[in-house]
Amino acid sequence: MTNTASxxxxxxxxxxxxxxxxxxxxxxxxxxxxxxxSVAAVIxxxxxxxxxxxxxxxxxxxEAAQQLVFSPACVNNLTLFLTKAKKEVRKKxxxxxxAKGCDLKALAGLIGESQLKREEIVVIGVVCAGVYxxxxxxxxxxxxxxxxxxxxxxxxxxxxxxxxxxxxxxELPRLDPLExxxxxRLEAMTPAERWAFWKEQFSRCVRCLACRQVCPFCYCExxxxxxxxxxxxxxxxxxxxxxxxxxxxxMHLAGRCAGCAECERVCPMDIPLNxxxxxxxxxxxxxxxxxxxxxPKEKGPLAEYRExxxxxxxx
Amino acid sequence: xxxxxxxxxxxxxxxxxxxxxxxxxxADLAGTSRMQYPANVRVVxxxxxxxxxxxxxxxxxxxxADGVLVSGCHPGDCxxxxxxxxxxxxxxxxxxxxDFVGVDLQRLQFSWVSAAxxxxxxxxxxxxxERVRQLGPMREFKELEQEECWSxxxxxxxxxxxxxxxx
Numbered sequence: 094m095t096n097t098a099s100x101x102x103x104x105x106x107x108x109x110x111x112x113x114x115x116x117x118x119x120x121x122x123x124x125x126x127x128x129x130x131s132v133a134a135v136i137x138x139x140x141x142x143x144x145x146x147x148x149x150x151x152x153x154x155x156e157a158a159q160q161l162v163f164s165p166a167c168v169n170n171l172t173l174f175l176t177k178a179k180k181e182v183r184k185k186x187x188x189x190x191x192a193k194g195c196d197l198k199a200l201a202g203l204i205g206e207s208q209l210k211r212e213e214i215v216v217i218g219v220v221c222a223g224v225y226x227x228x229x230x231x232x233x234x235x236x237x238x239x240x241x242x243x244x245x246x247x248x249x250x251x252x253x254x255x256x257x258x259x260x261x262x263x264e265l266p267r268l269d270p271l272e273x274x275x276x277x278r279l280e281a282m283t284p285a286e287r288w289a290f291w292k293e294q295f296s297r298c299v300r301c302l303a304c305r306q307v308c309p310f311c312y313c314e315x316x317x318x319x320x321x322x323x324x325x326x327x328x329x330x331x332x333x334x335x336x337x338x339x340x341x342x343x344m345h346l347a348g349r350c351a352g353c354a355e356c357e358r359v360c361p362m363d364i365p366l367n368x369x370x371x372x373x374x375x376x377x378x379x380x381x382x383x384x385x386x387x388x389p390k391e392k393g394p395l396a397e398y399r400e401x402x403x404x405x406x407x408x
Numbered sequence: 409x410x411x412x413x414x415x416x417x418x419x420x421x422x423x424x425x426x427x428x429x430x431x432x433x434x435a436d437l438a439g440t441s442r443m444q445y446p447a448n449v450r451v452v453x454x455x456x457x458x459x460x461x462x463x464x465x466x467x468x469x470x471x472x473a474d475g476v477l478v479s480g481c482h483p484g485d486c487x488x489x490x491x492x493x494x495x496x497x498x499x500x501x502x503x504x505x506x507d508f509v510g511v512d513l514q515r516l517q518f519s520w521v522s523a524a525x526x527x528x529x530x531x532x533x534x535x536x537x538e539r540v541r542q543l544g545p546m547r548e549f550k551e552l553e554q555e556e557c558w559s560x561x562x563x564x565x566x567x568x569x570x571x572x573x574x575x
Binding site for chain 1: 467483503505510532548
């Protein structure tokens with residue numbers, strides 16, 4: 094399992110110019126916001142030390158805002174910095190955040206869960222043509238071969254409801270959805286084959302918990318899976334605990350996950366975690382017509398109910 | 409009303425997570441009415457079906473359950489007004505997830521059994537026990553419990569050879 098599709102089709106270059114335009118707008122806007130004092134800090138991306146990389150940064154003065162960039166290497170979901178898990182960032186005061194479409198869905202989810210208020214943050218939305226996948230060669234310009242899997246079926250290239258929009262959308266090539274195909278492949282298997290598939294995948298898990306740490310929705314101050322009196326989920330990297338951990342995590346994210354696929358990106362063992370999340374999203378769409386979107390919803394599908402919900406599975 | 413005593417090769421372990429207000433009282437009624445039902449079921453009492461976390465079901469399977477029953481009040485009868493409505497959504501989603509991971513959903517049953525339905529309790533428990541008996545033991549989670557991490561790789565022939573080659 095790789096995060097890129099290299100062999101399937103000829104690689105198509107994906108609009109490099111849009112990233113430069115977005116970078117210029119982000120810098121100007123961040124400098125303006127910081128110098129006029131309307132925000133205390135801007136959460137954005139700065140170049141990493143190696144060529145072709147970028148890393149998240151919390152910029153607090155207008156001069157440093159000139160280092161902000163937006164490139165295909167800006168893979169992180171910065172919404173993470175607005176959660177309870179990163180208290181020190183919220184303490185700085187009013188914040189501005191650079192957000193791609195997929196990150197904006199997570200932001201909407203957090204607002205819906207009352208983790209922050211829309212008026213407390215300034216959202217600099219960026220038009221995003223896609224970012225690098227995990228195994229991509231980052232010295233080469235972004236092409237359909239090095240594109241992250243989630244970007245192949247992105248539905249929000251242009252974010253909506255933001256305070257400022259950076260960049261304009263170029264014409265994008267049509268790409269085959271890989272994740273949907275993989276999901277369909279798994280769904281067509283027999284239960285025993287699926288069990289074998291997931292058993293193999295989960296057995297690789299080393300329980301580094303990077304998937305949890307990078308997830309904007311895993312902001313619980315105490316995780317159920319860290320508790321040991323009583324212990325709900327075994328915490329050592331053995332098959333039983335691993336399977337339980339991933340099932341529990343998928344369950345906790347059901348109806349909340351924004352599909353940013355950060356969990357899958359940071360997984361050192363290349364476990365296709367987003368498949369589980371996608372499955373749950375699909376399931377809840379089918380059951381309750383709920384979809385993670387850009388509009389904050391007051392309640393998720395598992396936090397509310399209707400009296401006439403389907404109960405054909407209950408005898 | 410005495411059930412015939414039959415010897416079976418395999419006695420399934422069934423864990424029943426029940427709500428204290430309806431199904432527990434229903435099972436109690438079945439008992440006080442001297443109805444017979446399989447002794448394979450172990451009842452765990454909860455304040456409400458809304459309290460039953462999917463983790464409990466996983467834990468039951470890991471610890472050797474061959475079948476799990478979750479049962480509570482009929483919709484609208486919840487002692488806490490809406491606990492069973494929330495549980496209904498949660499378990500509908502959880503079923504989808506378990507199926508996707510490859511667990512046989514026939515081993516997992518959800519029911520509404522009220523305090524007056526001693527007969528239904530007997531029926532549900534008997535059905536599930538018989539079904540699980542046909543399916544045989546639940547091996548998947550128990551095997552996971554027994555396996556060490558990396559077990560497959562460590563048992564490889566080339567590693568064994570390398571190990572034996574150490575002077």
